[in-house]
Amino acid sequence: MTLKYYHAEPLANSLKSMIPLIEKGLPYESVYVDLHKFEQHQPWFVAINPEGQVPVLDHDGAIITHTTVINEYLEDVFPDIPLRPRDPVGAARMRYWNKFCDEQVMNYVSMHGWHRMVGIIARSIESGEFERLMERIPLPDQRTKWRTARSGFSEADLAHATEKILYAVDKVEAQLAHTAWIAGDAYTLADINFFSYCGVSVERMFPELGIGKRCPRLVAWTERMRSRPAVARALAGEDRTAPGLRTWSGEAR
Amino acid sequence: MTLKYYHAEPLANSLKSMIPLIEKGLPYESVYVDLHKFEQHQPWFVAINPEGQVPVLDHDGAIITHTTVINEYLEDVFPDIPLRPRDPVGAARMRYWNKFCDEQVMNYVSMHGWHRMVGIIARSIESGEFERLMERIPLPDQRTKWRTARSGFSEADLAHATEKILYAVDKVEAQLAHTAWIAGDAYTLADINFFSYCGVSVERMFPELGIGKRCPRLVAWTERMRSRPAVARALAGEDRTAPGLRTWSGEAR
Numbered sequence: 001m002t003l004k005y006y007h008a009e010p011l012a013n014s015l016k017s018m019i020p021l022i023e024k025g026l027p028y029e030s031v032y033v034d035l036h037k038f039e040q041h042q043p044w045f046v047a048i049n050p051e052g053q054v055p056v057l058d059h060d061g062a063i064i065t066h067t068t069v070i071n072e073y074l075e076d077v078f079p080d081i082p083l084r085p086r087d088p089v090g091a092a093r094m095r096y097w098n099k100f101c102d103e104q105v106m107n108y109v110s111m112h113g114w115h116r117m118v119g120i121i122a123r124s125i126e127s128g129e130f131e132r133l134m135e136r137i138p139l140p141d142q143r144t145k146w147r148t149a150r151s152g153f154s155e156a157d158l159a160h161a162t163e164k165i166l167y168a169v170d171k172v173e174a175q176l177a178h179t180a181w182i183a184g185d186a187y188t189l190a191d192i193n194f195f196s197y198c199g200v201s202v203e204r205m206f207p208e209l210g211i212g213k214r215c216p217r218l219v220a221w222t223e224r225m226r227s228r229p230a231v232a233r234a235l236a237g238e239d240r241t242a243p244g245l246r247t248w249s250g251e252a253r
Numbered sequence: 254m255t256l257k258y259y260h261a262e263p264l265a266n267s268l269k270s271m272i273p274l275i276e277k278g279l280p281y282e283s284v285y286v287d288l289h290k291f292e293q294h295q296p297w298f299v300a301i302n303p304e305g306q307v308p309v310l311d312h313d314g315a316i317i318t319h320t321t322v323i324n325e326y327l328e329d330v331f332p333d334i335p336l337r338p339r340d341p342v343g344a345a346r347m348r349y350w351n352k353f354c355d356e357q358v359m360n361y362v363s364m365h366g367w368h369r370m371v372g373i374i375a376r377s378i379e380s381g382e383f384e385r386l387m388e389r390i391p392l393p394d395q396r397t398k399w400r401t402a403r404s405g406f407s408e409a410d411l412a413h414a415t416e417k418i419l420y421a422v423d424k425v426e427a428q429l430a431h432t433a434w435i436a437g438d439a440y441t442l443a444d445i446n447f448f449s450y451c452g453v454s455v456e457r458m459f460p461e462l463g464i465g466k467r468c469p470r471l472v473a474w475t476e477r478m479r480s481r482p483a484v485a486r487a488l489a490g491e492d493r494t495a496p497g498l499r500t501w502s503g504e505a506r
Binding site: 062064065066068069070072073076077088089091092095096099102103140167 | 315317318319321322323325326329330341342344345348349352355356393420
């Protein structure tokens, strides 16, 4: 049995499927894909994932993409240390929250991340070279996102994204008044999902929101997440991004 | 064992979980929720689903919402007639497509549906009454969507939605050159998902796209879908929308 995990820095999508691999004690070969060098759009990588996106799981040659799909796959194949409730109602609660994170949280945190980090990268590239790089991106939506990152996201879009993030943290805060973890009394993929997009960085990225005061349960939950050995091990991965771009690891904002 | 299914007309979301119930031969109590009377925002319904949206599955008192979550739940609890591949790689392929339909197709077809149908309803309501109805909508995003439907979606947004739909039908057409069904050689929830949003109505809603000529495999697949007894039975459900609003059942466009 061979597991290969293609990923970038341990944050957002790349973090989200790394934590389950470690929680389950699965040995895997780590393949670092350098997003700063646009490796995800190079022919060798597009041959593996035609969408040109990280992360990717290769399990004995079966290629699985999209983190929520990868994480359900790991539950199906390696159920011994479960991160998905075994009772169907519990699994449905977890999937409700996964869907919420994927559809209502991820893109909005991502927009701020791109605005602050990818925008700097995109603007540092000379025009002709930038157009050449754009042509290599397989997904039209990703091309649009790169162009927008270069020209800058609009204030209105960024404000809307902040509003959505605030709605999400308030929703999770309210849930944590009822249950110890996001989808119920057990730690699940839903916690890993929200943590990967919002938990790691939301306080640091949005100090103006005053999350610490506004959401004490969320802060306590974040600490519980960080103190899990598997999460700590994933987060200890090297931050290979340029020093000025370390939005996520906390060295830059 | 009691199953109750709260739904509107057999199209889009309401259709998407109705087909699996019928495919699996599960007897269920059908509860019609009249969206034209805004029943989904009334206290009796919000007590069942605090998000105020159809459909909802009530299985012996356990409330399950969101069609993709409902459909996975039905697979977990009633696996006898499977609509989700039993091998994990097959299940991952299905989930990849479900995610694509949920995130890249549904909202865009929905925007056109709302523009043509809900807009007429929203504009027929007198201002004071409209504001009173808006206050009852639990999800802020839904309130925004209603207001936009009333004032009209922008041409740019509608054109973007059409582009996304075209991308989706081309992607499915390309896939059907390789496999008999969307996620592989078996009929799965992915087929039901795409059919519920795009298959039923895309040719009729967008005659200008020339889908018939452009996507012959998609058209043949749509016919195969329609000829399944469970699908035919679901589609034969009564269209209770006002005659001028029958975008979906085909009597109006």
